[in-house]
Amino acid sequence: xxxxxxxxxxxxxxxxxxxxxxxxxxxxxxxxxxxxxxxxxxxxxxxxxxxxxxxxxxxxxxxxxxxxxxxxxxxxxxxxxxxxxxxxxxxxxxxxxxxxxxxxxxxxxxxxxxxxxxxxxxxxxxxxxxxxxxxxxxxxxxxxxxxxxxxxxxxxxxxxxxxxxxxxxxxxxxxxxxxxxxxxxxxxxxxxxxxxxxxxxxxxxxxxxxxxxxxxxxxxxxxxxxxxxxxxxxxxxxxxxxxxxxxxxxxxxxxxxxxxxxxxxxxxxxxxxxxxxxxxxxxxxxxxxxxxxxxxxxxxxxxxxxxxxxxxxxxxxxxxxxxxxxxxxxxxxxxxxxxxxxxxxxxxxxxxxxxxxxx
Amino acid sequence: xxxxxxxxxxxxxxxxxxxxxxxxxxxxxxxxxxxxxxxxxxxxxxxxxxxxxxxxxxxxxxxxxxxxxxxxxxxxxxxxxxxxxxxxxxxxxxxxxxxxxxxxxxxxxxxxxxxxxxxxxxxxxxxxxxxxxxxxxxxxxxxxxxxxxxxxxxxxxxxxxxxxxxxxxxxxxxxxxxxxxxxxxxxxxxxxxxxxxxxxxxxxxxxxxxxxxxxxxxxxxxxxxxxxxxxxxxxxxxxxxxxxxxxxxxxxxxxxxxxxxxxxxxxxxxxxxxxxxxxxxxxxxxxxxxxxxxxxxxxxxxxxxxxxxxxxxxxxxxxxxxxxxxxxxxxxxxxxxxxxxxxxxxxxxxxxxxxxxxx
Numbered sequence: 001x002x003x004x005x006x007x008x009x010x011x012x013x014x015x016x017x018x019x020x021x022x023x024x025x026x027x028x029x030x031x032x033x034x035x036x037x038x039x040x041x042x043x044x045x046x047x048x049x050x051x052x053x054x055x056x057x058x059x060x061x062x063x064x065x066x067x068x069x070x071x072x073x074x075x076x077x078x079x080x081x082x083x084x085x086x087x088x089x090x091x092x093x094x095x096x097x098x099x100x101x102x103x104x105x106x107x108x109x110x111x112x113x114x115x116x117x118x119x120x121x122x123x124x125x126x127x128x129x130x131x132x133x134x135x136x137x138x139x140x141x142x143x144x145x146x147x148x149x150x151x152x153x154x155x156x157x158x159x160x161x162x163x164x165x166x167x168x169x170x171x172x173x174x175x176x177x178x179x180x181x182x183x184x185x186x187x188x189x190x191x192x193x194x195x196x197x198x199x200x201x202x203x204x205x206x207x208x209x210x211x212x213x214x215x216x217x218x219x220x221x222x223x224x225x226x227x228x229x230x231x232x233x234x235x236x237x238x239x240x241x242x243x244x245x246x247x248x249x250x251x252x253x254x255x256x257x258x259x260x261x262x263x264x265x266x267x268x269x270x271x272x273x274x275x276x277x278x279x280x281x282x283x284x285x286x287x288x289x290x291x292x293x294x295x296x297x298x299x300x301x302x303x304x305x306x307x308x309x310x311x312x313x314x315x316x317x318x319x320x321x322x323x324x325x326x327x328x329x330x331x332x333x334x335x336x337x338x339x340x341x342x343x344x345x346x347x348x349x350x351x352x353x354x355x356x357x358x359x
Numbered sequence: 360x361x362x363x364x365x366x367x368x369x370x371x372x373x374x375x376x377x378x379x380x381x382x383x384x385x386x387x388x389x390x391x392x393x394x395x396x397x398x399x400x401x402x403x404x405x406x407x408x409x410x411x412x413x414x415x416x417x418x419x420x421x422x423x424x425x426x427x428x429x430x431x432x433x434x435x436x437x438x439x440x441x442x443x444x445x446x447x448x449x450x451x452x453x454x455x456x457x458x459x460x461x462x463x464x465x466x467x468x469x470x471x472x473x474x475x476x477x478x479x480x481x482x483x484x485x486x487x488x489x490x491x492x493x494x495x496x497x498x499x500x501x502x503x504x505x506x507x508x509x510x511x512x513x514x515x516x517x518x519x520x521x522x523x524x525x526x527x528x529x530x531x532x533x534x535x536x537x538x539x540x541x542x543x544x545x546x547x548x549x550x551x552x553x554x555x556x557x558x559x560x561x562x563x564x565x566x567x568x569x570x571x572x573x574x575x576x577x578x579x580x581x582x583x584x585x586x587x588x589x590x591x592x593x594x595x596x597x598x599x600x601x602x603x604x605x606x607x608x609x610x611x612x613x614x615x616x617x618x619x620x621x622x623x624x625x626x627x628x629x630x631x632x633x634x635x636x637x638x639x640x641x642x643x644x645x646x647x648x649x650x651x652x653x654x655x656x657x658x659x660x661x662x663x664x665x666x667x668x669x670x671x672x673x674x675x676x677x678x679x680x681x682x683x684x685x686x687x688x689x690x691x692x693x694x695x696x697x698x699x700x701x702x703x704x705x706x707x708x709x710x711x712x713x714x715x716x717x718x
Binding site: 048052055056105106157238243257262267277281282284286287288290291292293299300301302303307 | 407414516597616626639640641644645646647648649650651652653655658660661662666
């Protein structure tokens with residue numbers, strides 16, 4: 001079968017053997033797979049990713065061997081391995097967490113030498129993790145389940161109590177997913193910032209109430225304008241707090257993931273802000289802990305999602321509660337993956353590119 | 360009056376005019392004032408402290424003018440200013456938050472050019488903030504209210520739900536206060552780590568159940584040995600979590616405050632740990648956000664305490680629930696402050712030195 005393979009630091013197209021399903025596993029045809037910012041990061045910082053995996057005791061990729069990226073997929077069942085219940089017929093469209101249950105334990109799909117990701121014609125999934133795609137939902141939209149789940153999880157980890165005013169820094173796919181999840185959660189106004197006009201337009205489409213161009217106004221200033229306490233909230237404060245600025249609680253989502261960004265958040269954030277770090281910064285970063293201390297910031301680092309959040313995200317898309325389709329800016333075949341990685345560098349041109357390996 | 364003054368980067372002894380109480384203020388004689396690690400930091404990194412204060416919009420110290428440090432004090436009422444209720448008689452022993460209510464708003468005591476701290480014979484307090492020291496409690500022990508309140512606040516901000524196993528990194532006065540507050544909170548076992556045998560002995564005295572010498576064993580390994588889930592807790596986990604190590608939730612208190620320490624915590628912490636940063640690191644710090652992300656860590660930066668926590672801390676000491684006296688390793692007069700700053704560099708020799716300006 002054909003695949004876009006990460007080999008020697010580049011994405012190349014080559015043929016490889018089709019995988020064979022083991023016990024409890026399912027062979028599927030990959031219908032659609034989104035390209036994730038983490039894939040771009042991984043191509044650029046593969047050695048860092050290996051180093052980090054080692055540090056936390058996970059099996060790292062062997063960079064001398066092939067890897068097929070792709071962890072945002074929608075597939076069609078082709079065949080079952082031994083010891084499976086086969087409740088879903090071949091031809092059924094399915095999504096799954098990017099994880100494979102193997103005799104050696106649970107393993108990731110997408111950054112593994114052994115488990116083929118979604119940029120290939122076929123891959124293996126685990127029967128217990130399959131979620132049937134509700135009738136009629138296009139595979140290109142079902143494939144957005146995974147990135148939406150990242151936003152749903154980030155908002156869940158923010159431990160929202162109600163009354164917070166959210167600020168989303170960066171409106172790439174991660175920021176957009178956070179905005180969509182905040183809208184579902186009913187939190188308003190949602191303030192979002194991005195340098196790209198195209199991304200700001202998407203942010204508004206997905207639920208941002210106020211979009212900020214950081215070239216024109218400071219996101220934290222705009223946030224503060226929309227986070228003023230009501231007269232009743234002001235009156236309810238204890239005496240010593242009454243001397244602080246009368247702002248509603250802040251929850252700031254860092255959805256960029258480059259060095260220096262967290263320090264910017266530390267500088268801009270109001271006192272007692274909750275900062276959710278969703279953007280994945282692969283490099284060593286510098287910041288001033290004193291700012292965090294003097295403002296008593298809370299920083300929640302997040303990654304991934306729970307199985308429940310994943311299934312919930314698929315339902316949100318299938319029921320039309322989240323206009324995930326708005327994020328898709330191009331569809332390419334296996335031959336187009338390398339160019340798509342390059343194209344995604346321009347936020348005006350692209351947000352989410354979907355790979356259709358059958359094309 | 361005489362005072363130990365921070366002038367041109369050094370602590371010197373000189374005379375200065377006694378302060379006069381304004382509206383709502385009280386003139387007090389300083390009976391005892393603890394030397395805080397932040398005072399040592401401030402002497403060494405005064406310019407950084409000024410820079411940080413500016414960054415968060417507070418009035419910084421003017422380093423070309425005198426400052427009298429000292430914010431952990433117990434005093435005796437001498438005289439009242441205009442517009443005061445005078446419910447407590449002159450001679451009454453009092454504690455107070457290190458804050459002064461002035462016509463210009465609330466101001467800090469201890470790092471201010473205008474408000475004299477506790478290393479002087481007299482100072483000003485605000486009547487509404489006075490707490491009467493319960494009968495018979497020695498001023499040297501009442502002065503420990505402030506550092507204990509730091510620990511009480513840190514534990515409160517950790518948002519303990521029950522069932523967590525705490526790890527305290529660093530057993531200086533801040534770490535010891537955290538240990539005392541954890542003991543009051545009923546959390547066990549309390550694991551604490553410090554290189555100094557004297558500090559480990561104090562940690563055990565104040566409530567640590569397990570003390571670790573990082574030269575002998577890795578604190579996070581020792582923590583994990585004491586944080587194993589019970590069979591019932593293991594059985595109650597959802598299927599995918601059952602593949603992770605069966606550890607109780609971790610809450611790690613960083614009570615050292617030097618560059619590189621937070622990165623060490625990021626490396627050692629188990630998945631989903633809550634990290635409470637109580638140690639004040641004045642310098643820019645480096646860390647790897649990827650570790651935080653892959654482990655989904657939560658980092659709560661903390662500073663200070665609420666008025667309620669402060670009053671509660673005084674009660675804990677007065678009622679003998681916290682053996683605060685154990686922390687005091689020396690008492691000095693104004694002439695001894697400069698040497699005490701130097702002596703505190705040796706954790707074997709000293710933990711908390713109390714200044715008695717009347718000596």
